[in-house]
Amino acid sequence: MREALQSLQNGVPISWYLILSAVLFSLGAAGFVFRRSIITVFMCIELMLNAANLAFVAFARMRGALDGQVIAFFVMVVAAAEVVVGLAILTAIFRARRSASVDDPSLMKY
Amino acid sequence: MGSLAVLYLLLGAEFIAMAQIIVYAGAVMVLFIFVIMLLNAGAEERRGRSWIAQILGIPGLIAFFGVIVYYIQREFAGAGYSKFGNFTGGSAEKFGTALFTDYLLPFEVTSVLILVAILGAIVLARKEMD
Numbered sequence: 001m002r003e004a005l006q007s008l009q010n011g012v013p014i015s016w017y018l019i020l021s022a023v024l025f026s027l028g029a030a031g032f033v034f035r036r037s038i039i040t041v042f043m044c045i046e047l048m049l050n051a052a053n054l055a056f057v058a059f060a061r062m063r064g065a066l067d068g069q070v071i072a073f074f075v076m077v078v079a080a081a082e083v084v085v086g087l088a089i090l091t092a093i094f095r096a097r098r099s100a101s102v103d104d105p106s107l108m109k110y
Numbered sequence: 111m112g113s114l115a116v117l118y119l120l121l122g123a124e125f126i127a128m129a130q131i132i133v134y135a136g137a138v139m140v141l142f143i144f145v146i147m148l149l150n151a152g153a154e155e156r157r158g159r160s161w162i163a164q165i166l167g168i169p170g171l172i173a174f175f176g177v178i179v180y181y182i183q184r185e186f187a188g189a190g191y192s193k194f195g196n197f198t199g200g201s202a203e204k205f206g207t208a209l210f211t212d213y214l215l216p217f218e219v220t221s222v223l224i225l226v227a228i229l230g231a232i233v234l235a236r237k238e239m240d
Contacts, residue, residue: 011193015186017121019179026175033167039146046138050114053126061121061192066199066208069123073209076126076133077220081227083138087145088234094149 017058024051036101038090042083049079111135122197125205 024047031044053072060068111134118127209217 011191011196012120013187014190014192015182017117017192018182018186020117022175022178022182026171026178029174030167030171033171039142039149043142046134050111050134053130054114054117057118057121057123057126058192060123060200061197062186062190064197064199066204067212069126069200069205070208070213072123072126073129073205074216074220076129078223080133080137081223083141084227085230085234087141088231090145091148092234 014058014062017061018055021051021055021058024048024054036103038093038102041102042086042090046079046083049075111139120194121192121200122194123200125200125202128202 028044028047028051031047032041035041035044053075056068056072056075058068060066060072112131115127115130115134118124118130
């Protein structure tokens with residue numbers, strides 16, 4: 001660890017970005033599994049997608065290429081579209097059931 | 111989300127950093143806040159949690175995290191360093207060139223995806239016509 005701190009004048013090690021990405025992904029997965037509110041679950045999905053984005057950009061930096069950044073851009077677009085459709089579904093479910101818990105829509109009809 | 115944009119900037123991805131700020135701070139979070147306001151949801155209720163999840167959940171996630179960090183340290187420990195300004199390949203010009211030459215087909219498919227998302231949101235959110 002001391003060598004790593006001393007070599008910080010060379011810049012930040014890229015593996016630290018990957019570790020931060022792993023932290024973000026684990027937090028998102030934990031929230032996805034343990035939370036019961038659909039809105040929080042959506043936010044955790046966004047957190048996991050952001051972790052994947054950070055890993056993609058770090059890999060792009062590691063290889064000195066642009067491909068990882070382009071993939072991160074596409075992930076961002078897909079995340080935005082997913083949020084739009086998901087929140088529309090959430091509003092429809094809430095309108096039908098007056099509840100925003102993930103346990104309630106276990107049946108596909110009401 | 112905004113601090114991730116700073117990290118992207120440090121990694122030399124200028125365009126991605128700006129897109130992160132615009133998309134997440136400008137659109138996604140506003141949409142989330144809007145839906146929270148619309149639904150007026152209270153505190154989440156705690157009920158019906160399986161005890162398998164309660165017993166195995168936290169240790170399982172910690173083990174998952176540990177395995178990932180172990181592999182990162184083993185495979186990417188010598189992956190080099192990232193200093194601000196070392197890598198200048200992520201400007202909007204280079205990004206646009208890559209997007210419109212090598213990644214033209216995914217880009218066009220993305221436009222179709224956004225169109226489908228717009229139509230889906232409109233269909234889901236409209237009032238039921240009786």
